Amino acid sequence: xxxxxxxxxxxxxxxxxxxxxxxxxxxxxxxxxxxxxxxxxxxxxxxxxxxxxxxxxxxxxxxxxxxxxxxxxxxxxxx
Numbered sequence: 001x002x003x004x005x006x007x008x009x010x011x012x013x014x015x016x017x018x019x020x021x022x023x024x025x026x027x028x029x030x031x032x033x034x035x036x037x038x039x040x041x042x043x044x045x046x047x048x049x050x051x052x053x054x055x056x057x058x059x060x061x062x063x064x065x066x067x068x069x070x071x072x073x074x075x076x077x078x079x
Contacts, residue, residue: 009053
């Protein structure tokens with residue numbers, strides 16, 4: 001079986017975004033969802049369900065981003 005970088009897609013409260021992606025990327029996302037679902041198209045995660053976990057995984061493994069994020073001072077909380 002293929003070992004994919006995503007294994008579990010959690011269902012969290014979403015924030016709605018509208019984006020445009022190239023048709024080729026959409027096809028790749030559909031295929032990725034099918035592979036993630038064991039080769040079955042029925043019940044496979046949709047591109048909309050895949051994008052957030054993929055971005056989270058990408059940012060979690062980006063060392064330069066992690067380093068830069070540690071150096072950013074948190075914004076003061078008003079209250």
